[in-house]
Amino acid sequence: AHVRYLVLDEADKMLSLGFKPQLDRLYGMMLASYDSTAAAVQPVAATAKKDGAAKKRKKGQPAPEPSEPVAVAPPAAVEGGCARPQVLLLSATMPGEVAAAAAQWLRRPEEVSVGEGGANAISRTVTQVVHVCAEHKKPDKLLKHLGRIRDATPPTERNPPRVLVFCNRVKTVRFLAGMLAKEGYKAAQLHGQRSQ
Structure with missing residues (x-):
C-alpha cells in the first residue's frame, strides 16, 4: 500500500x-x-x-x-x-x-485562508459580546444574556440564534454545559478531552 x-x-x-x-x-x-x-x-x-x-x-x-x-x-x-x-x-x-x-x-505550497480581511477578521454575521464581571457572577450574567437573546427571538423562528461560549478550562466547559442543560438550553461541549 x-x-x-x-x-x-x-x-x-x-x-x-x-x-x-x-x-x-x-x-x-x-x-x-x-x-x-x-x-x-x-x-x-x-x-x-x-x-x-x-x-x-x-x-x-x-x-x-x-x-x-x-x-x-x-x-x-x-x-x-x-x-x-x-x-x-x-x-x-x-x-x-x-x-x-x-x-x-511542503513543496510548492498553496495557502488557503477562510474569511475576509486577514487572519484576525471576524465574520459580519457574528456579533461579539463581552461582559466584564466578578468570577462568581459569570454564570448568572451568562443566563441573563442568553435569556435576552431567547426573549428577542420570535417563537415562530425556525433557526434560533446559536451562541458560542468560550472558556479557558475544561472543567468550566463541563460545568456550563450542565448548568445550561438544567435551564433548558441545548448545549454541546467542545474541548480537547473529548474522545474522537
Missing part, C-alpha cells in the same frame, strides 16, 4: 505542544526518500544511440545535441512507481513556528 496523502491537522496546536520532533520523524519516514529522489533526478534530456549506449565525450567538450530523447522523471519524484504523497498542513493560526514547518515539509 502506498500513501497518497499526509494530513497534518491542527499543526499549530501540535507544534505548540512540542510535537515537532515526532512530526519531523514522521516526515522523514514517509517523505524523505521522495525528496532525496527528487533532488537526485534532474529534468534534463540525455542522449542515447539506437543501441542504447550513451555517447562518450572528452572532458571540457560541450554536450552534443540529443539524438534521441530519454525519459527522465519529473521533479515531483516517483519512487516505486508512486508519486510523492500530497501533504496538507491545516492550522487555525499561522505563527512563525507553523510557517517554518510549512517551509520545511
